[in-house]
Amino acid sequence: MPFLLRVALPDVPGSLGRVATAIGEAGGDIEAIEIVEKRHDGTAVDDVLLEMAPGAMPDSVVSACQSLEGVEVIWISRYAAGGNLFLDLEVVEELTADPASALDTLVGLLPVTFRVDWAARLQRSDGGGRVLMATDAAPRTIGWTELKTADRLPASGEDGVTLHCGAPLGDDGLVVLGRDGGPEFLDSELARLAHLVALAASISRS
Numbered sequence: 001m002p003f004l005l006r007v008a009l010p011d012v013p014g015s016l017g018r019v020a021t022a023i024g025e026a027g028g029d030i031e032a033i034e035i036v037e038k039r040h041d042g043t044a045v046d047d048v049l050l051e052m053a054p055g056a057m058p059d060s061v062v063s064a065c066q067s068l069e070g071v072e073v074i075w076i077s078r079y080a081a082g083g084n085l086f087l088d089l090e091v092v093e094e095l096t097a098d099p100a101s102a103l104d105t106l107v108g109l110l111p112v113t114f115r116v117d118w119a120a121r122l123q124r125s126d127g128g129g130r131v132l133m134a135t136d137a138a139p140r141t142i143g144w145t146e147l148k149t150a151d152r153l154p155a156s157g158e159d160g161v162t163l164h165c166g167a168p169l170g171d172d173g174l175v176v177l178g179r180d181g182g183p184e185f186l187d188s189e190l191a192r193l194a195h196l197v198a199l200a201a202s203i204s205r206s
Contacts, residue, residue, distance in 0.1 A: 002031060003050055003058050004079035004115055006183050010070040011044040018068055023048070026064035027056025032085045037188035045074065045186060047115065049085055075183035079115065086112040091196060099203045104133045106200040107175065111135055113196075114189060116179040117162075124172040142176055150194035152185055165190060167197040 005023075009015045020030055028050040037045040052058060062073045091109050095102045103121060110119035120134035120142055129144030145153055145166060153164035153176065165185040166176040175197050179185070 002079045003028075003052060003061075003076055005048040005050060005058075005061065005065075005076045006036070006045065006074040007048060007065055008039075008043050008045050008072045008074055009068075011038055011042055015044075015070070016046065019046075019048075019065055019071060022064040022068055023050060023061050026060040027053040028058075028061045029053065034085045034087070037186045043070070045188075047085065049079060077181065085115075088113065088192060088196060092199065095200050095203050099206050102200045102204040103169070106196060107133050108135060110175070110177060110193075110196075111137075114177055114179075114193070116177045118178045120176050120178075121169065122174040122176060124174075129174065138178065144174065147174065150190040150197070152190070165193065167193045169197055169201055 007019060009019055016033070023030060029052075030048060030050050032049040034047045035044055036047050039045070050061070052061075058076050062076055065071050065073050086109065091106070091113055094105055094109060098105065107119045107121050111117065118135045118138035120138045121132045122129040122142060122144060123132050124144060129142060131138070131140075131142060147166055147168045150167035151165065153166050155164065156162045157180070161181050163179045163182060163184060164176060166174055167190075169175055175193070177193070
């Protein structure tokens with residue numbers, strides 16, 4: 001099964017090559033890499049999708065990366081969404097293929113696009129929020145939160161292991177993502193979510 005590694009590294013030429021070499025020497029085979037965020041402190045955050053060679057353990061990849069100067073492993077876990085990373089451009093192509101279903105299509109694509117466990121679309125109701133559409137792993141009830149822009153939401157579950165973020169969908173709608181065990185949602189992910197939600201809303205009205 002593939003693993004997803006989120007790593008922070010110096011945003012200078014050669015850094016990614018050093019990380020890739022370390023991963024390979026530790027028994028990891030890189031399938032895809034996506035730059036998630038570029039920070040003001042001169043570092044970048046990358047998501048690396050990789051397969052482990054037979055007998056190799058993900059802990060060895062973590063140790064190899066951490067041994068590099070300026071490199072920090074933020075998170076690593078199994079990644080069951082398939083053998084590739086789903087880019088925002090691919091989401092847009094799917095949304096425009098059937099504008100009438102753009103909102104439901106978006107919710108279905110968000111887990112693989114943002115590497116989260118579930119996504120849901122809510123509508124404001126007298127009881128708080130009514131789930132209009134959700135992916136399979138989403139909880140049956142999801143609390144409503146008033147948001148003016150995409151933002152992190154309070155964690156839930158035992159010891160707060162499920163991290164949430166959300167983005168408003170018009171005046172009475174909300175899109176929520178859930179990620180079990182981490183990593184924290186980055187500012188760049190919140191910005192991407194807000195953009196895709198707004199785009200899906202616009203397409204659905206066309």
